[in-house]
């Protein structure tokens with residue numbers, strides 16, 4: 001059967017006030033995720049993001065207590081139990097990894113990038129991001145060794161308040177637990193089903209198909225393959241990274257992590273170019289699941305209109321249905337120069 005990129009084309013009919021109330025049709029697509037079957041709506045509407053007032057956000061954040069700034073970090077943040085992390089906190093280069101006070105998981109950490117309160121998006125490079133990601137991998141490895149029941153791992157990032165971060169001070173959130181989140185469970189179920197039905201690995205075949213079709217494929221960097229998501233997660237299309245030969249985070253080499261950071265930097269440079277100054281990142285990984293592969297998504301976040309409305313509304317919140325105002329294939333054309341200069 002192979003990997004299928006299924007979509008239904010439809011249209012909304014109306015009398016268009018911008019065309020003298022003449023009969024008109026606005027096309028849209030309902031797309032089916034090739035792995036999970038989950039649907040999302042894709043439109044093609046003119047949209048241009050507006051650069052948020054970053055200086056104002058940073059200035060307001062400086063007036064609020066920041067537990068991640070050097071003056072507070074030692075005193076105000078928790079330490080890990082000694083049996084898990086004997087040194088209490090993990091230090092890796094400029095990054096410090098501490099327990100998360102919010103119990104997102106049985107094992108939940110926060111990796112503070114550096115002592116610097118504000119890490120501008122312009123400065124997000126493999127060099128400035130590497131230590132925090134390496135600290136997360138180190139922490140999750142320790143957790144996996146410490147607690148063999150834990151199988152589901154993720155490294156997550158809300159960059160700036162618009163993406164859900166309560167603090168401007170850049171930090172990652174590594175999580176590990178015994179019960180997958182909905183997204184991870186759907187990935188695992190889809191990977192198993194595909195392998196049973198096709199006798200092939202979904203992720204490898206997915207990357208091969210995307211490369212052949214050249215509609216959403218961006219580039220291969222080392223062991224990582226980069227594509228536009230067929231069913232985007234957010235208001236604007238997101239970028240997906242797959243390691244087709246890596247079944248778990250713990251197989252990633254230093255070189256693999258560098259490949260990820262290279263692709264991440266290119267993606268973020270494009271977001272910045274489009275005045276998108278906020279984003280979410282998640283890296284997904286499972287232990288002991290031979291059909292699954294390490295993968296990640298990088299999704300821009302924004303307030304779409306000057307009133308400051310959220311880019312998440314009833315479709316995502318109540319219907320678990322994404323809607324995206326630009327097709328990923330159109331955005332790919334703009335992203336390609338960043339991946340293949």
Ligand SMILES: [Zn+2]
Nearest residue numbers: 066069117169
């Ligand atoms: Zn700070």
